[in-house]
Amino acid sequence: MPHRLGPMQTLPSPMRRFAENETVDYCIVGVGSAGGVLIQRLARAGFRVVALEAGPFWDTEKDWVSDEKSSHELYWNDLRITGGTHPLALGSNNSGKGVGGGSVHWAAFAPRFHPSDFRVYTEDGVGADWPISYWDLKPYYELLEREIPIAGPAWFPWGDPHGHPYGPHPLGGVGDVLVRGCTRLGIRSVAGGPVAILSASHGDRPHCIYRGFCLQGCKVGAKASTLITHVPDAITHGAEIRAHSMASRISLCDDGRVDGVVYIDREGNERFQKSRAIIVAGYAIETPRLLLNSACPGHRHGLANSSGTVGKYLMAQAGNVVAGRFDQLIRLYKAPPAHALSEEFYETDKRRGFARGFAVQTVGPLPVAFAKQMIAAMGAWGWGLRSVMMDYNHWATIGVLGEILPWEDNRVELAEEKDQYGLRVAKVTFNLHNNDKKLIEFGKKKVMEIMWAAGAKQVVQESRFAHLVGAARMGNDPATSVVDKFGRSHDIPNLFICDGSTLPTQGSANPGLTIQALAARTADYLIKHGDAIFFSNHRDLAEPGIRYDLSPPYTRFKGIPRIA
Amino acid sequence: MSRKSFPFRSTGGELRDLDQPGYYPGYSTLAQQKSWDDATRKAVTERVEKTPPIRFFSEEEAALLGAVIDRVMPQDDRSEARTIPVLLVIDERLFKNALNGFRYENMPPDQEAYRIGIKAIDEMARSRFKQHFVDLTVHRQELILKSLHDGNPDPENAIWRRMPVHRFWALLMEDCVTAYYAHPWAWDEIGFGGPAYPRGYMRLENGLPEPWEKPEQRYDWNAPVDSVSVLDKEGAPPEHGSLHGHGGSH
Ligand SMILES: Cc1cc2nc3c(=O)[nH]c(=O)nc-3n(C[C@H](O)[C@H](O)[C@H](O)COP(=O)(O)OP(=O)(O)OC[C@H]3O[C@@H](n4cnc5c(N)ncnc54)[C@H](O)[C@@H]3O)c2cc1C
Ligand code: SF4
Numbered sequence: 001m002p003h004r005l006g007p008m009q010t011l012p013s014p015m016r017r018f019a020e021n022e023t024v025d026y027c028i029v030g031v032g033s034a035g036g037v038l039i040q041r042l043a044r045a046g047f048r049v050v051a052l053e054a055g056p057f058w059d060t061e062k063d064w065v066s067d068e069k070s071s072h073e074l075y076w077n078d079l080r081i082t083g084g085t086h087p088l089a090l091g092s093n094n095s096g097k098g099v100g101g102g103s104v105h106w107a108a109f110a111p112r113f114h115p116s117d118f119r120v121y122t123e124d125g126v127g128a129d130w131p132i133s134y135w136d137l138k139p140y141y142e143l144l145e146r147e148i149p150i151a152g153p154a155w156f157p158w159g160d161p162h163g164h165p166y167g168p169h170p171l172g173g174v175g176d177v178l179v180r181g182c183t184r185l186g187i188r189s190v191a192g193g194p195v196a197i198l199s200a201s202h203g204d205r206p207h208c209i210y211r212g213f214c215l216q217g218c219k220v221g222a223k224a225s226t227l228i229t230h231v232p233d234a235i236t237h238g239a240e241i242r243a244h245s246m247a248s249r250i251s252l253c254d255d256g257r258v259d260g261v262v263y264i265d266r267e268g269n270e271r272f273q274k275s276r277a278i279i280v281a282g283y284a285i286e287t288p289r290l291l292l293n294s295a296c297p298g299h300r301h302g303l304a305n306s307s308g309t310v311g312k313y314l315m316a317q318a319g320n321v322v323a324g325r326f327d328q329l330i331r332l333y334k335a336p337p338a339h340a341l342s343e344e345f346y347e348t349d350k351r352r353g354f355a356r357g358f359a360v361q362t363v364g365p366l367p368v369a370f371a372k373q374m375i376a377a378m379g380a381w382g383w384g385l386r387s388v389m390m391d392y393n394h395w396a397t398i399g400v401l402g403e404i405l406p407w408e409d410n411r412v413e414l415a416e417e418k419d420q421y422g423l424r425v426a427k428v429t430f431n432l433h434n435n436d437k438k439l440i441e442f443g444k445k446k447v448m449e450i451m452w453a454a455g456a457k458q459v460v461q462e463s464r465f466a467h468l469v470g471a472a473r474m475g476n477d478p479a480t481s482v483v484d485k486f487g488r489s490h491d492i493p494n495l496f497i498c499d500g501s502t503l504p505t506q507g508s509a510n511p512g513l514t515i516q517a518l519a520a521r522t523a524d525y526l527i528k529h530g531d532a533i534f535f536s537n538h539r540d541l542a543e544p545g546i547r548y549d550l551s552p553p554y555t556r557f558k559g560i561p562r563i564a
Numbered sequence: 565m566s567r568k569s570f571p572f573r574s575t576g577g578e579l580r581d582l583d584q585p586g587y588y589p590g591y592s593t594l595a596q597q598k599s600w601d602d603a604t605r606k607a608v609t610e611r612v613e614k615t616p617p618i619r620f621f622s623e624e625e626a627a628l629l630g631a632v633i634d635r636v637m638p639q640d641d642r643s644e645a646r647t648i649p650v651l652l653v654i655d656e657r658l659f660k661n662a663l664n665g666f667r668y669e670n671m672p673p674d675q676e677a678y679r680i681g682i683k684a685i686d687e688m689a690r691s692r693f694k695q696h697f698v699d700l701t702v703h704r705q706e707l708i709l710k711s712l713h714d715g716n717p718d719p720e721n722a723i724w725r726r727m728p729v730h731r732f733w734a735l736l737m738e739d740c741v742t743a744y745y746a747h748p749w750a751w752d753e754i755g756f757g758g759p760a761y762p763r764g765y766m767r768l769e770n771g772l773p774e775p776w777e778k779p780e781q782r783y784d785w786n787a788p789v790d791s792v793s794v795l796d797k798e799g800a801p802p803e804h805g806s807l808h809g810h811g812g813s814h
Contacts, residue, residue, distance in 0.1 A: 066759035069746035070607040083669030091665020107814045172768045209764025219761045329771025363814045371741035382793020390586050392754040399814045
């Protein structure tokens with residue numbers, strides 16, 4: 001049986017296998033949102049690439065189901081410790097495990113960051129500035145919007161206004177509520193995207209069937225994950241992805257350069273992959289954990305950590321869910337959870353008394369997730385829980401997505417406890433600060449107002465957090481950041497980090513598209529410098545220039561971002 | 565496993581045994597299984613047909629936790645044959661030590677949390693009512709559990725000084741709903757469409773049913789009126805600041 005990636009697409013076979021002792025050009029740790037794009041580009045450019053992925057290589061027809069409970073395996077379920085004043089829920093609330101990483105279970109909202117996101121410190125005196133501007137990233141946004149591709153409105157009015165290559169999706173019950181509530185309050189909204197979900201078929205991927213199981217992995221292949229968008233092309237071009245391979249340590253040589261990754265294979269054996277350069281793309285928790293677990297003489301506090309900032313400035317977005325009960329039926333399980341939003345409150349408004357803002361987005365919890373929300377939001381239990389759940393089809397849910405600023409005390413460290421591989425697990429500490437609290441309070445009230453305006457008879461809310469990023473941030477100053485603007489670590493010239501952990505601030509846009517755009521940009525930089533990356537310690541900070549010839553099949557120059 | 569707790573006064577008259585509670589009479593997700601993909605059909609039908617044995621809890625512990633579950637995730641309105649297994653599912657998770665990806669720094673591991681949590685509940689029953697929890701009347705059982713729900717254990721118990729009661733409560737409740745609302749009989753009860761690949765949905769707006777779904781028929785469902793777990797306006801637990809959702813959403 002061929003390895004299936006959706007009902008029509010199959011994984012190219014055979015996949016290249018590098019010999020045990022072969023030295024490769026790039027060893028990439030983690031094939032998630034960023035890793036999938038990186039490996040595809042580097043393979044297409046002719047590099048010898050091996051990617052180590054801790055989880056399985058999904059066969060979507062066999063391994064994925066249209067069922068909430070049985071999709072548990074998509075998440076990173078191994079132990080992590082969480083603490084602080086507002087401890088983050090981890091597991092199903094944040095990261096994936098398996099080829100595709102978090103892009104397998106994301107809701108696939110794909111908005112861009114705003115130009116102001118890159119200048120938060122300059123404009124508001126809080127947070128940090130990015131070492132790049134929006135305009136550096138803009139061509140990569142446009143490129144990835146075609147490669148993924150993104151469906152959405154022809155005119156997206158916020159930030160840098162833009163259109164989308166694929167048309168918007170029809171509205172579901174929850175989107176209808178969002179648009180109605182916003183309209184009654186004079187708040188602009190958009191519907192049908194931007195989402196990384198096909199509104200028309202594309203190559204060997206069918207369009208969306210509106211079944212609402214996006215967070216369970218899209219068996220249809222309509223929702224983009226790097227597993228189905230970029231990985232097949234990587235395999236075609238000679239990359240090897242080694243699934244069930246957990247990187248445990250990065251090895252450093254006497255010359256101050258890294259030379260390979262120690263990992264544990266499926267059978268529990270320790271192995272070593274020799275590589276001329278290494279890119280860590282393991283998510284905002286596992287990336288700093290791996291660097292900290294790789295401490296060695298000369299790097300006592302972890303690799304690439306001379307600044308002491310590895311693990312620090314971790315961010316999560318406020319993700320409060322507001323639920324409203326309507327007399328009429330909604331049936332919130334239909335349509336992708338992600339399909340309408342407003343960014344009207346994204347930018348700083350001094351009158352509100354806090355910096356930065358939030359987005360308003362549809363969410364579509366399936367029964368188990370909704371029951372959990374009712375436990376938290378209403379204190380439901382016993383008969384009360386049974387009866388509120390009988391009204392499941394009368395509820396609509398809208399999420400706040402609020403920007404929480406980067407704070408030094410929000411961090412990933414190593415706990416004393418060890419996992420099944422004998423590696424110290426991550427301990428995540430999260431505290432809310434004053435600006436964050438004010439923002440959350442305002443955001444949640446505003447979304448409750450929208451829900452009432454839409455005609456809800458009862459409105460409740462659950463506080464939660466989403467989207468961990470930061471913890472190995474990029475910056476110009478080696479004393480206050482871990483990597484430079486291309487993801488190269490300040491300390492070790494052939495060690496790169498490329499995933500959500502390099503984000504200096506997070507805006508109130510979902511991070512996935514930005515993470516993939518940054519990965520394509522890092523790839524262009526590496527390709528431009530060719531072999532120099534493997535031998536030279538020289539750090540060239542000139543923009544590499546974007547390459548348009550590396551896109552996966554069916555996507556090159558396909559779809560025109562319509563702009564009115 | 566459900567211990568029937570008659571008599572209860574209920575809104576729709578006397579509490580009856582129902583094969584299918586909820587407002588969608590005659591609706592069956594399982595009847596749609598021909599339209600599901602193989603992997604999903606297998607996962608869902610196994611959930612209905614194969615119930616695992618108790619392997620983690622001792623007999624006494626199982627009886628005690630079973631009694632707790634009968635109150636926090638009650639099914640007295642369901643007929644015996646249509647009772648959804650909850651205890652067995654929790655036992656299986658703990659037996660396999662299947663984790664949810666994290667643990668609060670001030671919480672013991674899940675297995676231990678359950679062991680000491682139910683021990684505390686039984687001790688509370690004995691100190692307040694001089695009886696084991698399983699032997700208490702339904703009302704008294706609910707009083708003990710309500711105090712945990714409220715975050716003010718009554719009577720106090722040393723275990724709640726070691727383990728934050730609201731975290732234990734969330735752990736228990738989330739495990740219960742994960743078992744109950746993952747079951748196709750619960751989908752029938754709440755009118756959820758269930759698995760939907762490869763067919764998909766065609767009527768997205770206005771809450772309209774698919775041709776194979778059933779329209780809602782509201783009636784006075786016979787929820788008990790004298791249970792302390794019935795929702796009231798002040799039902800929400802005290803804001804713990806740190807108590808927040810665990811599910812993923814956007
Ligand atoms: C429920 C939910 C909904 C979401 N919805 C959205 C959304 O709508 N829009 C959006 O933009 N974002 C969304 N996100 C967030 C998004 O999924 C992540 O931000 C994104 O996937 C992060 O990308 P990454 O490359 O940093 O890491 P990941 O995609 O998590 O990839 C990391 C990969 O590295 C592997 N790995 C880690 N450590 C090791 C190791 N030591 N050895 C080998 N492999 C390792 C992991 O198994 C994983 O596959 C959502 C997240 C959740 C949980
Ligand atoms: S709603 Fe669409 S994108 Fe989401 S899982 Fe279903 S088919 Fe895939």
